[in-house]
Amino acid sequence: MMKIPFNTLDRQFFMYQDEYEKKALDVLRSGWYILGPEVEKFEKEFADYIGVKYALGIDNGLNALVLAFRALGIKENDEVLVQGNTFIASVMGITMNGATPIFIEPDEFDNINVDLLEAKITEKTKAICVVHLYGQTSNMQKIMDIAEKYNLYVVEDCAQSHGSLFNGKMTGSFGDIACFSFYPGKNLGCFGDGGAVTTNNKELYTKMKTLRNYGSNKKYHNDEVGYNARLDELQAGLLRVKLFHLHELTKEREKIAKRYLVEIKNPKIELPKVRQGATSVWHLFVIKTDERDRFQKYLEENKVGTVIHYPIPPHLSKAYEYLGYQKGDFPITEIYAEKVLSLPLYNGMTEEEQSYVIEVINRYE
Template structure:
């Protein structure tokens, strides 16, 4: 029996091993490890890639969100609209600033259902947090129209969507601030924790730059109580290498996803959809089935690794019990949590491995 892991990171490393190792040695030998030239160059290159004026290296994706809402002065008494089926970090960025998340059901593309947004807006609503889940950009045209109509901020959570488009515009270039994670498993993943924010607003950029470094814009001059949320030189250097290969890595993922979409033919399996005008970078390939637990066990018995993204929606998590939600409050979100399953899709996955996954799925009864 074959063993197909859900994900494996070393193959991507070996593709560009010489470049990574040279960069790591260069940084180690430079003697400069925090907020140096590698971070500065990565910020310029990443802003250029996304199509935003500014980018700022942050130590992880959660802190990117925390700093974003803090820079927008989102605080206690404020509400932020956010989709119900996201990873909990999207919500934590809101609540760690004292604000209240207002959950919105997802659409058939697994992203926030823009047709439900206006009904959720109150006089306390200050922002919309849009999560480009699984790698597909949400319907940003409609989001931005609603935000403009009601004078709301837009924060994009791009942790899973590095390089995806809507109407040929890059995710991370629409909202007031966009937040990225470079956790190793991400499409643009580093070799530890890392993150970034992008913005076109100089004032927000300057404030977040101060906030990430103890609230200090000048050494030992602290303007406000800030964070230690800096991307380090080593991770920035390695990200610079990977960024030069990101389009090539994305193309590989698209080929695997397209093969799955055309070859998996099992009436019990619902394949993911991509909205017209949007692209997906296939951070995850997420199917749905009413027999999820049985199907996952079957795949495991046949050597195919899978992961559930995500089994417990934030509104039903212990962390957010205090919000007072109960099972049944968001039926679509909850249905997704009970039926979604992520299949193996990783850079360096061989055609033979792909074929095996497809054949095992098509044999399932």
């Protein structure tokens, strides 16, 4: 019996080991470790990759969100529309600025249901937070049309969608600001914590650049109360190496996902669907099943690792008890939380490993 981990990061490292190790040594020997040439070069290369004017390295994805909403002036008594079935960081970025999240149910593609947005817009609504969940782009055409109609900001949470497209345009290039995480498990993951924001707005870029460095543009001249939210030189350098190879890494994930979509044939398993006009970079391959816990136990017994993304929706978490939601308030979000299961999909996954996962799933009764 094979043992298949849910994810393993070392294989991707070994693919480009010499490049990573050379870059790490170059940075260590440079004597410059915070906000130096590697960060500047990565920011330019990442902005070019996304197709925007500006990118800014941040220390992690949560702080990218916090700074984004802060830069937009989102504050107490403001409301931000956000999908209900996201990772809780998407919501924390809103509430850490004092604003109120207004949850929107997901659609059949696991992303925000754009048909429900307008009914939730009030005079307090200031922004839409769009999460490109699991690697698939949301319906950005309708979202941008609604945002323009109601004069709302759009913040893209691209933590899981590095390189995914909608109508040929990349996530991170639609909204006023987009936020990225480079947590090691992400498609463009670094070797520790890391993140970024992207924008075409010079004023917002300058504001976030000030905020990430103690509210300062010039040393010891603090214009406002800011954060220490800087991407370090070592992570920026390593991200530059991975960014160079991201296209081939994405193609590999797409190939594995395509096998799953074609070869997994079990009536008890609902496979993910991709929206017309959208692409997925398959950060996660998330199936749904009515007997999720039993199925997960079966896979575990057959040495196939899985993870639930995410078992507790933000509105039912202890952190957001104060919002006053009850079980049943967002039934689709809650049903998804009870049905979803992420299958193993990682760079360096062998064909033999893929075949074993498919065979085990197809045997499930």
